[in-house]
Structures are given as structure tokens and as C-alpha cells.
Amino acid sequence: MSSQSTRVKVTGRGIPLPGDDIDTDRIIPARYLREITFETLGRYAFQDERFDESGKPKPHPLNDPRYKGGSVLVVGRNFGCGSSREHAPQSLMRMGIAAFIGESFAEIFSGNCTALGLPAARVSHEDGRAIAGLVEADPAAVITVDLDAQSISVSGRRFAFTMPDADRRSLLTGEWDSTAVLLARRDAISAAAARIPYVHGWNA
Amino acid sequence: MREMSPAVTAGRSLLDKVWDLHKVGTLPSGQDQLFIGLHLIHEVTSPQAFQALADRGLKVLYPGRTFATVDHIVPTNDRRRPFADTQAEAMMQAIERNTKEHGIQFFGLGSPEQGIVHIIGPELGLTQPGMTIACGDSHTSTHGALGSLAFGIGTSQIRDILATQTLALTRPRVRRIEVSGTLASGVSSKDLIIRIIADLGVNGGIGFAYEYAGSAIHGLPMEARLTLCNMSIEAGARAGYVNPDETTFAYLKGKKFAPQGADFDKALVFWKGIASDPDARYDDVFRLDGASVEPMVAWGINPGQAVGVSGRLPRVADARPEEKETLRKAYEHTGFEENRPLKGLPVDVAFVGSCTNGRISDLREAARVVKGRKVSPRVTALAVPGSRSVARQAEAEGLAEIFRAAGFQWRDAGCSMCLAMNPDKLVERQVCASTSNRNFIGRQGSPRGRTLLMSPAMVAAAACAGEVVDVRQGAV
Numbered sequence: 001m002s003s004q005s006t007r008v009k010v011t012g013r014g015i016p017l018p019g020d021d022i023d024t025d026r027i028i029p030a031r032y033l034r035e036i037t038f039e040t041l042g043r044y045a046f047q048d049e050r051f052d053e054s055g056k057p058k059p060h061p062l063n064d065p066r067y068k069g070g071s072v073l074v075v076g077r078n079f080g081c082g083s084s085r086e087h088a089p090q091s092l093m094r095m096g097i098a099a100f101i102g103e104s105f106a107e108i109f110s111g112n113c114t115a116l117g118l119p120a121a122r123v124s125h126e127d128g129r130a131i132a133g134l135v136e137a138d139p140a141a142v143i144t145v146d147l148d149a150q151s152i153s154v155s156g157r158r159f160a161f162t163m164p165d166a167d168r169r170s171l172l173t174g175e176w177d178s179t180a181v182l183l184a185r186r187d188a189i190s191a192a193a194a195r196i197p198y199v200h201g202w203n204a
Numbered sequence: 205m206r207e208m209s210p211a212v213t214a215g216r217s218l219l220d221k222v223w224d225l226h227k228v229g230t231l232p233s234g235q236d237q238l239f240i241g242l243h244l245i246h247e248v249t250s251p252q253a254f255q256a257l258a259d260r261g262l263k264v265l266y267p268g269r270t271f272a273t274v275d276h277i278v279p280t281n282d283r284r285r286p287f288a289d290t291q292a293e294a295m296m297q298a299i300e301r302n303t304k305e306h307g308i309q310f311f312g313l314g315s316p317e318q319g320i321v322h323i324i325g326p327e328l329g330l331t332q333p334g335m336t337i338a339c340g341d342s343h344t345s346t347h348g349a350l351g352s353l354a355f356g357i358g359t360s361q362i363r364d365i366l367a368t369q370t371l372a373l374t375r376p377r378v379r380r381i382e383v384s385g386t387l388a389s390g391v392s393s394k395d396l397i398i399r400i401i402a403d404l405g406v407n408g409g410i411g412f413a414y415e416y417a418g419s420a421i422h423g424l425p426m427e428a429r430l431t432l433c434n435m436s437i438e439a440g441a442r443a444g445y446v447n448p449d450e451t452t453f454a455y456l457k458g459k460k461f462a463p464q465g466a467d468f469d470k471a472l473v474f475w476k477g478i479a480s481d482p483d484a485r486y487d488d489v490f491r492l493d494g495a496s497v498e499p500m501v502a503w504g505i506n507p508g509q510a511v512g513v514s515g516r517l518p519r520v521a522d523a524r525p526e527e528k529e530t531l532r533k534a535y536e537h538t539g540f541e542e543n544r545p546l547k548g549l550p551v552d553v554a555f556v557g558s559c560t561n562g563r564i565s566d567l568r569e570a571a572r573v574v575k576g577r578k579v580s581p582r583v584t585a586l587a588v589p590g591s592r593s594v595a596r597q598a599e600a601e602g603l604a605e606i607f608r609a610a611g612f613q614w615r616d617a618g619c620s621m622c623l624a625m626n627p628d629k630l631v632e633r634q635v636c637a638s639t640s641n642r643n644f645i646g647r648q649g650s651p652r653g654r655t656l657l658m659s660p661a662m663v664a665a666a667a668c669a670g671e672v673v674d675v676r677q678g679a680v
Contacts, residue, residue: 021406021506021530025644029651030623034277034291036251036298038359048651077526078407081440081506082644083623084342085249086358107410107442108342108356115360125526166233166374175232178360179260182237182368185229189265189370192228192239197474198332199241199269202467 007117007171010099010145012071014135014154017061022075023082024109028091030083041087042094062095066139074132075102077125080109089113099145101152101161103128114167117176121145121152121161131159147172217484218334218447219378219413221477222353226336228370235372241335242352243270243365244321245308247277248625249340251298253362254306264306266369271330272303273311275320276625280588280615283313292626306366319591319617322346322559326430327593329459332471333448334478338365343559343641345436348445349429350452351478353413355443376413376442377487383420385494390676392569393428394561394639394659396420397435398500398510404490406508409441412488415480416446420494426455427565434560435641438507447479499675501546502643502657504534509643513662513674516545537645538654539633547672549656553636554585554667555648556612556660558622561639562590564597566660570639571603573664573675579611580670586628587612588620612667624649637666 032044050060057063073092079102080088089112100113100120110120123131134141134155143154145161147168152159170176182189193199228237250272257264264270277292287293296313303310311317317324322343325331333351338344342356361371381400387393414436416429424432429446436444446452453472456462463471502510503517509531511517519542523531535542540549556562556570567589579585587607589595595617598604604614621628622640629649630636636648636655643655656672665675 019529019533020526023506023642023644025623025642025647029646030276030625031649033248033625034289034295036295037255038252048646053651076529078410078440081406082342082438082642084340084344084356084358086252086340086360089358104407104410106407106440108358108437112358112360115358164374166231166235166372170233173232178372179256179262179364179367181231182364182370182372183262185237185370188228188237189239189368192226193266193369196225196239196241198335198463198471199239202463202470 006174007119007176008148010072010119011142012098013067013069013140014072014074014131014143015061015067015070016074016132016135018076018132020077021081022079024080024085024088025082027080027088028085033085033087038087038090038094041091045091045095071096071098072143072145073097073100074128074135075100076128077103079105081106084108086112089116089118093118101128101131101145110167114170114176115178117171119145119147119163119171121163123152123159123161127159215481215483215485217378217415217480217486218351218445218478219353219376219415222334222336223375225334231372233372235374237370238336238373239370240338240365241269242330242337244325244337244339245270245272245362246321246341247274247295247299249359250362251295251302252359253366254302256363257366262367264308264366267307269369270308270366271311272299272308273318273321273324274299274313276619276623278313278618279626280618280620280628283616316592319593320559320562320619322434323562323590323594326350327591329456329462332456332462333452333475338371342437343434345441345444346430346434346559348433348436348443349426351445351448351475353443353445356437377411378415379409379412379488379490380415380417380486382418382489382491383416383494384418384491386420386423387494387497390661391497391499392659392661393424393432395500396497397432398502398507398657399497400492401435401439401508402500402510403492404439406438406506407440409436409439412441414439414441414444415486416444421446422449422451425565426451427563430563431560435507438641448475499659499662501662501672503538503540503546503549504531505537505643505645506530507641507643507657509534511546513546513672516543517541519543547674549672550635551583551637551656551666551671552634553630554579554583554663555588555621555636555638555640556586556663557588557590557620558640559590559619560641561660562588562594564594566639567594567598567603570660570664571606573661574610574612574668575606577610577668579667582670583667585612585667586615586621588615589617591617621648623647637663637672639663
């Protein structure tokens with residue numbers, strides 16, 4: 001995986017996932033966090049919502065053959081609230097999700113998404129419903145999330161979306177993997193450390 | 205020029221001052237690069253960050269500014285190694301290896317200072333006013349109680365801090381939550397924060413940091429403030445803080461990692477200067493009368509679905525349009541009846557503990573209620589101290605004995621049944637009266653389990669009654 005590639009357009013089929021305030025415990029239950037790598041997490045996204053305790057599949061958009069292979073998750077309001085676990089977007093990314101469209105996203109979740117190069121596009125309640133409706137009507141329709149134009153197109157319709165400027169710019173420039181960007185300012189970091197009283201010591 | 209305190213400019217909030225002091229620069233994205241004064245790590249969200257560091261051939265830039273502990277996966281009844289859970293054992297070995305390799309101070313399983321990361325930070329005096337603090341855990345907002353700016357972060361950001369001691373962040377707006385008067389007897393800061401979340405909504409804080417202020421807040425002891433700030437994230441806020449005051453300074457005095465002697469006096473000048481100016485400007489103000497808060501119970505599937513103990517569960521038909529869908533989902537999951545009184549809801553498990561309410565004052569509150577009483581035969585009750593220090597103190601004060609005599613299991617320090625990553629879990633449809641912070645579906649280890657969030661005193665009362673009761677009434 002290239003760690004510094006730009007994200008200008010993301011295209012793929014949609015998966016409507018209704019519901020507001022879907023928390024990261026629901027996205028990835030804590031018992032699947034007992035691994036020291038993210039590699040296997042794709043298997044467990046929404047595990048308890050997709051399968052009952054005997055492992056039998058339950059009705060869920062991610063089990064629905066119509067949406068198989070979809071990569072744009074269309075969600076509701078305050079998606080990803082709760083725990084800061086990056087395991088949540090990691091598990092969705094590793095199961096094939098490349099972008100999110102929703103009414104709003106919890107802040108830590110959307111920050112984690114940007115750090116992984118996954119756009120989280122915000123649309124109005126009405127547009128969110130409309131996009132989900134278009135996907136339900138035609139699961140084969142390809143959604144395009146265009147970060148440059150800040151628009152979403154699907155089935156011949158276009159919708160505007162918003163996203164914090166910093167996230168959009170990071171994705172467009174390919175600087176969403178922040179470590180290199182931050183580390184480039186070593187001197188400025190040292191200078192900051194030198195002026196913070198509790199860092200340089202109370203007698204300095 | 206080095207200065208002991210930042211220049212005083214009228215009209216700045218604590219957030220403004222701490223932000224500007226720690227700002228390294230502005231990034232091409234438009235975000236600010238912020239120096240992080242204290243980085244706390246635990247076993248669950250850090251191993252992948254160390255691996256990423258190794259993959260890039262990077263070192264930890266300021267190893268002295270990161271401190272580590274273990275809490276999430278630690279068994280609370282049998283801590284012998286290797287753990288029965290091989291995944292938990294591997295996780296434990298990873299943090300032992302990573303901290304050793306990078307020279308990071310580690311309060312491990314054998315340390316007398318081990319405990320939940322948000323308990324031990326303040327307890328050891330690592331958390332101080334005016335600091336920027338980050339940890340790969342959303343409840344990092346806890347540390348704001350001492351007047352620091354504390355952020356929960358993801359693993360990619362842990363990697364950023366290890367490699368650069370900085371984060372790329374967007375400056376939040378500040379909402380002042382002004383609570384006037386005082387809290388009534390029998391009402392705790394847990395009830396207050398649940399009330400605030402219920403009033404403003406679980407997503408009401410998106411884009412904000414919450415500054416808790418007013419007489420009811422500054423009248424709270426430090427541990428109650430920690431509980432308050434702990435759940436800022438449940439309100440959707442990026443951080444929450446209380447301006448430092450005499451209570452804060454008295455709390456820090458003599459703490460292991462707090463400045464000592466003459467340094468303490470110098471630190472005081474800095475700490476006093478970092479508080480919000482009286483004429484600070486806020487992006488929003490929310491006012492609440494402290495006396496209007498009653499004991500609260502979050503009964504649904506998020507902490508905002510909460511009602512006062514004398515109330516009834518809401519009718520979906522009466523809910524605001526944007527709340528209906530989640531409310532319907534809550535009834536679908538809990539199986540509770542709409543409009544039923546909260547009191548009398550049967551309880552199967554009682555859990556006292558977590559980074560929200562696992563401190564000594566919380567255990568004292570719960571012990572006061574259970575003293576001389578018995579846990580209902582239908583209830584399994586756990587008291588889990590938030591740290592080894594809290595455990596020692598509780599044992600020395602006789603609290604552990606009070607819990608045991610009442611029928612509680614007295615456990616060792618860890619996150620335990622707050623998120624059930626260790627063996628402490630609900631089974632099947634159990635209902636748990638819990639002092640923790642989240643009633644999310646499946647949170648306590650059973651996909652079908654149910655959680656009622658409340659204060660330590662309310663959980664203790666529910667444990668004895670076998671159902672939800674008002675701790676202010678009856679034999680308590």
C-alpha cells in the first residue's frame with residue numbers, strides 16, 4: 001500500500017447502512033481488539049450486528065448480496081462515536097470500504113479516517129436519505145466522491161458535500177499520512193519545547 | 205525569551221492559552237502542529253504504532269514524555285503470567301518489549317502504581333495544569349479536570365507523537381458549560397455530566413471543547429471533576445476542562461511527578477496564569493442550575509438516553525424527530541417498556557469501577573451505601589479499584605472489607621467490565637447497573653447485554669435492592 005498517494009476521486013458501489021449514533025463498539029466489538037496488529041480486522045467489522053451468537057448471519061446490509069463488493073458506506077448522523085479505537089476504520093478499510101458518506105461523523109473517527117486516507121463526506125439529512133435511496137434502487141450504480149469538486153455523483157444526480165478543509169487538503173495533496181509532515185519540522189519542535197515551562201524545567 | 209508564564213492578554217480562554225503556548229506552526233493542511241507535553245499509552249492501541257515506527261526506521265523522539273501502563277486486558281481476579289488468554293498475553297509482552305526498547309517508563313503489572321491510565325495520570329501528578337496531553341483512548345478528556353487540554357487519539361496519531369511529540373490538530377471552539385448553585389445532597393458529578401449529555405445530546409459537542417465553570421463546578425473536589433471531564437467525549441466534545449483553582453493546586457501538592465519545593469511555587473505562577481481570563485470570549489455558553497440535577501440513569505444505548513431517577517422512560521412518539529430512530533433502536537435492544545418508571549427496573553449485575561468512577565472517593569461513596577447491608581441474591585456485584593494505589597487505600601480504610609461483607613467481589617485494578625476486554629463480562633440478557641461511561645450495545649461483553657449508567661452510590665443502592673432505586677430514599 002502506498003502511504004503517500006493523493007485522494008482526488010473515490011469511486012465504487014454503495015452500501016446503505018441506516019441508523020444514527022452508530023458507535024465504534026458496534027463497528028468493532030472490544031473482544032476483537034486483543035491483537036497486536038490491524039491485519040485481520042477486516043473479518044470482524046460489525047460482527048455482532050451481522051451474526052448471531054451461533055455465527056448465523058442476520059439481515060444486515062453488509063450481508064446483503066446486492067451490496068457485495070461495495071466500497072462507499074452511506075451512513076447516518078454521528079457515525080463512529082464513542083471509543084477512539086482506530087480499529088474501527090481499520091476494520092472497515094480492510095473489508096474494502098474506501099469512503100464514507102454521512103450526515104455527520106464523530107471527530108476522532110473522522111480524524112482516524114483521514115489518517116488512513118479514507119474520505120468522510122458530510123451531506124445534509126435529505127441528501128443522505130436520497131443517496132441511500134438511489135443505492136437501494138440500483139445497487140450496481142457507481143458513486144463518485146470527488147474531493148476536488150466537493151461533490152458526490154450517483155445515478156445521474158449530483159450532491160454537494162462538506163468536509164473539514166484540513167482533511168480535504170490532506171487527502172488531495174497526499175499528506176494525510178502525517179508523520180513525515182510533522183517530522184519535517186524538527187527545529188520548530190525543539191523551539192516549542194524550549195519555551196514551554198514544564199518541558200524545559202522550572203529553573204530554566 | 206523564556207518566560208515563566210505566557211503573556212497575559214485580556215479575553216483568552218484556557219484553551220486559547222494552552223493552544224498558543226504549544227503551537228509549533230501551521231501545517232499545509234491548515235491544521236496546527238501542537239507539541240504534546242504528556243503522552244500516555246496502554247497495551248491495546250499502542251503496539252501497532254510501535255510497529256509503524258519500526259517499519260519506517262523511526263525512533264521515539266522524546267521518550268521521557270511518554271508513560272505507559274496496562275489496564276484494558278488485565279484480569280482482575282488472577283493476574284498470574286502467562287495469562288490464560290493467549291492474545292492478552294501477547295499484548296502484554298508487546299508493551300513490555302516496546303517500552304523497554306524505547307526507554308519509556310512503564311507502570312506494568314508488577315508495579316505498585318499500575319492502574320487505569322486515566323486514574324494513574326492524575327494520581328501520580330503526571331497530569332498538570334496547562335499541559336497538552338494525549339492518549340490512544342477517548343476518555344483522555346478526563347485529564348482536563350486539572351486544567352490541561354487532553355485529547356483522545358487513534359493509533360496513527362500515537363505513531364505521530366512517538367515519532368515527533370506533536371499532533372496535527374484543528375483548534376476546537378469553546379463552549380462554556382456554566383453550572384450555578386450547588387449540587388443537591390445525594391447528587392454527584394456523574395449525575396451532572398449525564399444530565400449535560402442528555403440536555404446537549406451525544407453529538408452536541410462536535411467541534412467543541414467544553415469548559416466546565418460556575419460555582420457548582422468549582423465547589424467539586426478534584427476526583428468529582430475527573431468524573432465530569434471523563435465523559436466529555438460522550439457529549440461529542442473533543443476535550444473538556446475545568447480551570448485550575450486552589451482545589452487543583454492542593455491536589456497536586458506532594459504528588460510523585462508534580463513539581464517539588466521551590467519548583468512547585470514557580471509552577472503555581474504558570475498554572476494560575478493559564479486559567480481563562482474573566483473576560484474570555486466563548487463560542488457558546490450553556491447554563492444549568494446545579495440544584496435542578498437529580499440522580500440520573502442512562503438506560504438506553506448511548507449515554508444521552510438518560511432520565512432522572514424519579515422519571516419514566518420516554519415515549520418514542522414524544523421524542524424529537526432526530527432522536528426517534530436511535531430511541532427505537534434502544535427499545536429494540538433493551539426490551540424495556542416505553543413510559544415505564546425508571547425505578548424498579550430489575551438489575552442482575554452491579555459494577556463499581558472504571559476510569560469514570562474507580563477512584564477512592566467513588567469507592568467510599570459506594571461503601572457508605574452498602575455498609576451493613578447485603579447485595580440482593582439476584583445480583584452479582586463487582587468492586588474494581590481503578591489502580592493499585594486506590595486498592596491499597598481502600599483496603600487500609602476498610603472499604604474492601606465492607607464490600608466483601610456485603611457480598612461484592614473485591615477485585616484487582618483494571619478497566620474490567622467497563623469494556624469487557626478481560627474476562628469480566630455480562631452474559632446473555634443481563635442488566636448491569638454500572639458506574640462506567642458507555643451503555644453501547646455489546647459494550648460490557650454480551651452482544652445482548654444491557655447497561656444502566658449511574659453514580660457509585662446509585663449502583664450500590666441498586667446492588668442491594670436488586671432493582672433501580674433512588675439512593676436518596678429509604679434505608680440509605
